[in-house]
Amino acid sequence: MKRLLIENIKVITMEGDYIIPKGYIYIEDNKIVKVKEGVYEGERDNFEVIDGKGCVALPGFINCHTHIPMTLLRGYGEGLPLMRWLNEKIWPFEARLTEEDIYNGALLGIIEMIKSGTTSFVDMYFREDTIAKACRRANIRGFLGSPIIGDMWERQIDETLSLYDEFKEDDLIKIFIAPHSPYTCSFETLKKVGEIARNYKLPIHIHIAETKDEVNIIREKYNKTPFEVCKDAGLYDENKVIAAHCVYLNDDDIIMVKNYDFTVVYNPQSNMKLASGVAPIVKMMENGINVALGTDGASSNNNLNMIDEMKSASLLQKLSFNDATALSAYDTLKLATVNAAKAIGMEDKLGKIKEGFLADIILIDFNKPHLNPPTDIYSNIVYAANGSEIKTVIINGKVVLKDYKLLDIKENETILNANQSFIKVIERL
Amino acid sequence: MKRLLIENIKVITMEGDYIIPKGYIYIEDNKIVKVKEGVYEGERDNFEVIDGKGCVALPGFINCHTHIPMTLLRGYGEGLPLMRWLNEKIWPFEARLTEEDIYNGALLGIIEMIKSGTTSFVDMYFREDTIAKACRRANIRGFLGSPIIGDMWERQIDETLSLYDEFKEDDLIKIFIAPHSPYTCSFETLKKVGEIARNYKLPIHIHIAETKDEVNIIREKYNKTPFEVCKDAGLYDENKVIAAHCVYLNDDDIIMVKNYDFTVVYNPQSNMKLASGVAPIVKMMENGINVALGTDGASSNNNLNMIDEMKSASLLQKLSFNDATALSAYDTLKLATVNAAKAIGMEDKLGKIKEGFLADIILIDFNKPHLNPPTDIYSNIVYAANGSEIKTVIINGKVVLKDYKLLDIKENETILNANQSFIKVIERL
Numbered sequence: 135m136k137r138l139l140i141e142n143i144k145v146i147t148m149e150g151d152y153i154i155p156k157g158y159i160y161i162e163d164n165k166i167v168k169v170k171e172g173v174y175e176g177e178r179d180n181f182e183v184i185d186g187k188g189c190v191a192l193p194g195f196i197n198c199h200t201h202i203p204m205t206l207l208r209g210y211g212e213g214l215p216l217m218r219w220l221n222e223k224i225w226p227f228e229a230r231l232t233e234e235d236i237y238n239g240a241l242l243g244i245i246e247m248i249k250s251g252t253t254s255f256v257d258m259y260f261r262e263d264t265i266a267k268a269c270r271r272a273n274i275r276g277f278l279g280s281p282i283i284g285d286m287w288e289r290q291i292d293e294t295l296s297l298y299d300e301f302k303e304d305d306l307i308k309i310f311i312a313p314h315s316p317y318t319c320s321f322e323t324l325k326k327v328g329e330i331a332r333n334y335k336l337p338i339h340i341h342i343a344e345t346k347d348e349v350n351i352i353r354e355k356y357n358k359t360p361f362e363v364c365k366d367a368g369l370y371d372e373n374k375v376i377a378a379h380c381v382y383l384n385d386d387d388i389i390m391v392k393n394y395d396f397t398v399v400y401n402p403q404s405n406m407k408l409a410s411g412v413a414p415i416v417k418m419m420e421n422g423i424n425v426a427l428g429t430d431g432a433s434s435n436n437n438l439n440m441i442d443e444m445k446s447a448s449l450l451q452k453l454s455f456n457d458a459t460a461l462s463a464y465d466t467l468k469l470a471t472v473n474a475a476k477a478i479g480m481e482d483k484l485g486k487i488k489e490g491f492l493a494d495i496i497l498i499d500f501n502k503p504h505l506n507p508p509t510d511i512y513s514n515i516v517y518a519a520n521g522s523e524i525k526t527v528i529i530n531g532k533v534v535l536k537d538y539k540l541l542d543i544k545e546n547e548t549i550l551n552a553n554q555s556f557i558k559v560i561e562r563l
Numbered sequence: 564m565k566r567l568l569i570e571n572i573k574v575i576t577m578e579g580d581y582i583i584p585k586g587y588i589y590i591e592d593n594k595i596v597k598v599k600e601g602v603y604e605g606e607r608d609n610f611e612v613i614d615g616k617g618c619v620a621l622p623g624f625i626n627c628h629t630h631i632p633m634t635l636l637r638g639y640g641e642g643l644p645l646m647r648w649l650n651e652k653i654w655p656f657e658a659r660l661t662e663e664d665i666y667n668g669a670l671l672g673i674i675e676m677i678k679s680g681t682t683s684f685v686d687m688y689f690r691e692d693t694i695a696k697a698c699r700r701a702n703i704r705g706f707l708g709s710p711i712i713g714d715m716w717e718r719q720i721d722e723t724l725s726l727y728d729e730f731k732e733d734d735l736i737k738i739f740i741a742p743h744s745p746y747t748c749s750f751e752t753l754k755k756v757g758e759i760a761r762n763y764k765l766p767i768h769i770h771i772a773e774t775k776d777e778v779n780i781i782r783e784k785y786n787k788t789p790f791e792v793c794k795d796a797g798l799y800d801e802n803k804v805i806a807a808h809c810v811y812l813n814d815d816d817i818i819m820v821k822n823y824d825f826t827v828v829y830n831p832q833s834n835m836k837l838a839s840g841v842a843p844i845v846k847m848m849e850n851g852i853n854v855a856l857g858t859d860g861a862s863s864n865n866n867l868n869m870i871d872e873m874k875s876a877s878l879l880q881k882l883s884f885n886d887a888t889a890l891s892a893y894d895t896l897k898l899a900t901v902n903a904a905k906a907i908g909m910e911d912k913l914g915k916i917k918e919g920f921l922a923d924i925i926l927i928d929f930n931k932p933h934l935n936p937p938t939d940i941y942s943n944i945v946y947a948a949n950g951s952e953i954k955t956v957i958i959n960g961k962v963v964l965k966d967y968k969l970l971d972i973k974e975n976e977t978i979l980n981a982n983q984s985f986i987k988v989i990e991r992l
Binding site for chain 1: 634635637638639641642643644645648671672674675678679832834835836837838840841861864865866867868871874875878879881882884885886887888889891892930931932933935936937938939940941942943946947948949950951974975977978981982985
């Protein structure tokens with residue numbers, strides 16, 4: 135058995151707002167066995183010990199919506215209007231990605247995420263089998279869904295099911311089913327996806343109502359909102375649904391989706407950058423809808439930094455609802471931890487530092503000018519931190535980042551490989 | 564003579580969008596003498612040499628609006644509505660600050676700024692004499708204005724003039740005159756400040772139209788906009804004006820202020836956090852108004868990180884003007900460099916890496932997962948960076964940060980002193 139002790143540590147448990155001012159976290163294999171105030175007094179043989187002095191422990195962040203290999207497209211085609219950006223840049227580039235490129239892009243994104251405190255992510259991209267390899271290489275949790283889009287949907291569903299078979303016993307990878315959106319999937323596709331999800335108990339990862347254009351297209355085709363179309367296709371019935379964006383969700387939609395196991399994933403930076411609009415998160419939360427947080431892909435953000443995203447998340451709601459007290463720092467932290475764990479069906483295993491939970495823990499180094507005075511640690515993490523303060527990261531009981539250094543992955547080589555992949559794809563254009 | 568050579572460096576000159584892919588910057592004393600592609604081939608005796616491999620050089624950022632000692636109030640009173648926050652928390656706290664506290668808070672803020680690439684700042688706070696000492700201690704440029712507010716304005720103007728006398732020959736400190744705002748200064752005060760500014764050639768630093776409430780108060784009192792009140796008091800005549808916020812500036816105001824030497828300082832994060840609104844920056848720039856960028860104080864941000872601020876600056880304009888191409892990464896960089904230099908009357912000395920300019924230069928370390936691939940370096944700096952990539956900072960020809968370490972200031976001691984000041988002020992409450 136592997137034993138790990140983190141001592142001298144302030145712990146944000148995310149169990150209500152219970153903070154342990156100074157204590158320890160004791161981990162056996164991949165589980166948190168003890169979280170307690172004071173000094174660990176048991177024996178210390180065969181222990182790995184981390185001194186948490188000056189640090190704050192927090193559950194690792196769960197990035198609930200991204201397209202991880204799109205790190206390769208960071209800054210590519212910057213400054214073009216949306217449709218030209220997609221048609222002239224993004225889609226031609228993506229059509230030329232090899233399996234190796236996807237692996238290189240995914241691994242670059244994964245190390246970026248680990249270094250900024252993310253320990254799990256929900257992904258939608260081609261070749262999730264390859265992305266799963268990158269997850270295993272880096273020891274990060276991946277909740278992976280291969281996109282189902284357009285006319286090839288039957289083959290894509292089969293692909294999802296074979297991924298499901300391959301990874302159903304995996305401790306880090308879970309396969310989701312990922313219909314791209316109500317405007318890129320036919321009604322028949324949405325119906326079939328709903329059925330498959332029910333039969334295999336696969337959580338659904340989908341984009342809904344990202345732009346006003348999408349809402350108009352759907353209105354024209356169905357005379358319904360995008361949320362109603364998915365409902366009428368039976369997509370939500372008995373299923374767990376993780377819906378990215380939901381910028382244009384009206385009051386009736388809110389009342390309707392709250393009857394289901396439905397999580398909205400808020401992507402504030404991507405929605406701002408693409409000028410999509412502001413999701414009415416405060417109103418959703420007042421109505422009891424579960425809301426989580428995602429960065430979206432690096433090509434519309436342009437990073438995968440959940441601390442950066444939390445700040446924008448909170449500030450944008452305050453502005454939008456004209457209320458400086460809206461979406462507090464603590465509630466924002468919930469979006470990235472507790473609510474996210476609920477979204478992926480892991481609320482009894484992830485999102486808190488709690489006995490019996492999986493050991494996905496990050497240590498934030500408060501010994502930084504911009505994190506002092508430490509008057510309000512929730513506020514300092516959400517509004518003052520920038521994501522560079524993550525000193526140590528533990529995923530599934532394994533230390534993957536220590537003293538700011540990745541333990542098992544060569545950072546420079548990963549960067550180099552991704553940059554070479556970018557150049558090779560450009561040469562193929 | 565002190566000689567400094569930065570070699571193997573990519574240089575963002577901010578002269579148009581001229582980028583030197585690989586070259587060198589040669590500095591004598593506090594001036595940039597040569598910026599050139601290729602290898603430096605002169606003699607190297609008595610040189611300090613910095614290898615810029617993997618880095619990008621950029622003019623240091625100029626934070627055009629802050630209240631530097633308010634780092635002490637970071638996160639203090641978080642979550643209260645604006646007036647309760649001011650009345651119950653901020654003002655009672657500020658009333659109990661000693662000179663030592665102000666020094667400690669200022670130095671904490673200054674090291675935070677240096678570490679995130681800021682080399683100059685425009686400040687408005689009490690005891691600018693003390694803040695000037697912290698600037699000299701850290702070798703940062705301060706453009707300092709003691710607030711003129713309420714009934715004590717005559718004494719405060721005298722204070723400004725005695726500061727002016729003290730620092731008029733200083734190479735790092737310049738004294739500005741800082742009427743707080745049109746709603747906290749009488750018309751008579753604004754008139755007098757305008758006169759003094761003209762007589763002594765002091766740039767004016769003021770808050771204008773931060774909130775809707777302010778606009779309403781001024782409308783009630785004067786039946787004018789805040790911008791018109793200042794104009795009618797003669798504040799703008801022959802003066803250089805730096806106006807923070809300008810959230811509620813209408814089309815007539817835009818046409819009016821562009822006749823003057825008037826810079827708007829955009830403070831997007833503070834305006835979002837306090838739910839003040841969105842300044843129409845795109846429209847101002849289309850009309851030829853000079854726009855710079857500021858973080859405001861750390862109590863409403865809650866950091867002093869200009870890279871963080873640039874990202875919000877650009878994203879918020881895209882959202883607000885419903886245009887993904889609005890306020891490009893390059894134009895956003897201008898807000899923090901070239902436009903800011905113009906704001907403070909240093910456009911022929913700061914804001915560019917150019918022969919004859921002052922040597923205020925930062926080196927951004929691109930050897931980071933989140934800054935790769937380096938496809939679009941403007942975009943990567945504005946949208947992907949977080950401010951933690953600043954490896955080296957040179958101010959007025961002096962290296963103050965090298966390999967991420969402050970050379971002349973003990974970081975831990977500075978943090979400790981500020982935290983102790985915070986505790987002491989609380990004890991005095």
